[in-house]
Amino acid sequence: GINAEYGGNTEYFVVGTGYLNEDESEPKVGRLLVFRWDGTNLRQVAGTEVMGAVNCVTEVCGKILAGVNNKVTVFEFKEDEGLKVECKYHNTLMALYLRARGRFILVGDLLRSMALLVYRQLEGRLEDIAKDYR
Numbered sequence: 001g002i003n004a005e006y007g008g009n010t011e012y013f014v015v016g017t018g019y020l021n022e023d024e025s026e027p028k029v030g031r032l033l034v035f036r037w038d039g040t041n042l043r044q045v046a047g048t049e050v051m052g053a054v055n056c057v058t059e060v061c062g063k064i065l066a067g068v069n070n071k072v073t074v075f076e077f078k079e080d081e082g083l084k085v086e087c088k089y090h091n092t093l094m095a096l097y098l099r100a101r102g103r104f105i106l107v108g109d110l111l112r113s114m115a116l117l118v119y120r121q122l123e124g125r126l127e128d129i130a131k132d133y134r
Helices: none
Strands: 001-005 011-016 030-037 040-052 054-060 063-068 071-078 082-090 095-101 102-108 112-119 125-132
Touching: 011 054, 011 063, 030 054, 030 063, 040 071, 040 082, 054 095, 063 095, 071 095, 082 125
Parallel strands: none
Antiparallel strands: 001 011, 011 030, 030 040, 054 063, 063 071, 071 082, 095 102, 102 112, 112 125
């Protein structure tokens, strides 16, 4: 999960989940949940179901970035509007690791090593700029 502030002094925690049934080899459903911490209480303020397990979550340019099975997804969060998908990157086998610095994102993939993405905020898209196929 991540701990972030979205406008003002309100602190938020973002948590990803995945549900695994006994007859499945990998989770087919998960959730991305946003909790608000006001100093004394933790309360869920947003959540959305996703198709697969949320393996990792971080922040990029004030947005929520999640690795969900084979996708990297950027979510916009506003407490009064909830979570909305802004864009997705589909060129991973299993996104297990995310690290963002500015608008650059390093994605650790299960089999395809890693990829370096850039978040094009004005265009609302993720673009790969480098890959390692080892």
